[in-house]
Amino acid sequence: MRLLIMGPPGAGKGTQARGVAEAYSIPAISTGDIFRGISKADEATASELALQVKEIMSSGGYVSDEITNRIVAERLAEPDAANGFLLDGYPRTQGQVTALDEILAKDGHSLDAVISLEADQEQLVERLLKRAKVDGRDDDNEETIRKRQQVYVEQTADLLQTYAERGLLVTVDGLGSIDEVSERITDALEAHLNSE
Numbered sequence: 001m002r003l004l005i006m007g008p009p010g011a012g013k014g015t016q017a018r019g020v021a022e023a024y025s026i027p028a029i030s031t032g033d034i035f036r037g038i039s040k041a042d043e044a045t046a047s048e049l050a051l052q053v054k055e056i057m058s059s060g061g062y063v064s065d066e067i068t069n070r071i072v073a074e075r076l077a078e079p080d081a082a083n084g085f086l087l088d089g090y091p092r093t094q095g096q097v098t099a100l101d102e103i104l105a106k107d108g109h110s111l112d113a114v115i116s117l118e119a120d121q122e123q124l125v126e127r128l129l130k131r132a133k134v135d136g137r138d139d140d141n142e143e144t145i146r147k148r149q150q151v152y153v154e155q156t157a158d159l160l161q162t163y164a165e166r167g168l169l170v171t172v173d174g175l176g177s178i179d180e181v182s183e184r185i186t187d188a189l190e191a192h193l194n195s196e
Helices: 013-023 031-040 048-058 065-076 094-105 121-135 142-165 178-195
Strands: 002-006 028-030 085-088 113-118 169-173
Touching: 002 013, 002 142, 013 028, 013 085, 013 113, 013 178, 028 031, 028 065, 031 048, 031 065, 031 085, 048 065, 065 094, 094 142, 113 142, 113 178, 121 142, 142 169, 169 178
Parallel strands: 002 085, 002 113, 028 085, 113 169
Antiparallel strands: none
16 A cells, blocks of 8 residues: 555544554654654764755755655665555645656556545634643634644645546545544545555
């Protein structure tokens, strides 16, 4: 199974990604986690690429598509991803969509499905504000949360359209308990895979 999971901030992508990955015995690969790992990596053992990324991140710069694509390609080449994966946080641009297609095509693979968690924006803002209070995240104020929601819409609307046109998009209501959403994802994925 080669899957992507997409959804606005607060939709529960990370939580659901872990559950889906476990169900299909594939690794859940979060580019956010990869970048956080790189930023904490020991410089003596880090790869040349990781050191390059660490330098960009520490200077507050933007990690280019080219470098992000190389990092994802390296991660997907690891043995645990040989029989599939679930990617979270990638691709974010049309250039990254093309790069992922090329990475997979090298081994004769393609994506099986793209899970899109959908949720009402107002409810997500409420959810994130509550989480910010519980976690003590001062940077998660309403303005910041709304801006991140808007950026998601602007950046990913085209990608969702691309995957819908390819017949890969599996849309799931992302609101509800973890178990409810998890069950919806399983049912929607099974229906999608059986319709192929």
